[in-house]
Amino acid sequence: GESVGLHLPTLSVQEGDNSIINCAYSNSASDYFIWYKQESGKGPQFIIDIRSNMDKRQGQRVTVLLNKTVKHLSLQIAATQPGDSAVYFCAEKAGTYKYIFGTGTRLKVLA
Amino acid sequence: DTAVSQTPKYLVTQMGNDKSIKCEQNLGHDTMYWYKQDSKKFLKIMFSYNNKELIINETVPNRFSPKSPDKAHLNLHINSLELGDSAVYFCASSQDPNRGGDGYTFGSGTRLTVV
DSSP states (O other): OOOEEOSOSEEEEETTSOEEEEEEEOOTTOOEEEEEEEOTTSOOEEEEEEETTOSEEEOSSEEEEEETTTTEEEEEESSOOGGGOEEEEEEEEEETTEEEEOOOEEEEEEO | OOSEEEEOSEEEEOTTOOEEEEEEEOSOOSEEEEEEEOTTOOEEEEEEEETTEEEEEOSOOTTEEEEEEETTEEEEEEOSOOGGGOEEEEEEEEOOGGGTOOSOEEOOOEEEEEO
């Protein structure tokens, strides 16, 4: 069935270290992916996106990597800060009007 | 100025009641959505409207009825509330995907608790 899943439900990292959040998707035809950040009590917020014709895309302190061979996405956060603590979702475009969200990874930043 | 606003933020009600959640976006987007987030943070699409027309209805029970009076508003009415309806409901909007719009802007959510 259609699914987008995450390997690690909770990730704890020391402040200043780099974080890597992983996501597996099932539809090899998917051509667009987004990472969202959801802070407590708020809705998900767009972080970075990537199209399937790219392997890597960089933003400010964040990098998304796409491996189409194994249907895997990752989000890398450099120099993780306390403000990065949140739940992170990958989302796969499953149709013109529909995204399928992964189960989420909670990132905890330790002081 | 809030881009996607939902009201109320919290809603506690008894089983069997009927309730509505309102959503408005001031982004000029053509498409609006309702998502349900369960206690394990799983987000699942419920409905999608494009220019007031229903595009997606993801096998949601008939007790849930969305209404879009104009493309800036998408309200959600729920009849005969059940315990399993307890969740956080998110409204979102996007530019028309057929015109190159991607990604959602989400509201801050409505936490519905059915007791």
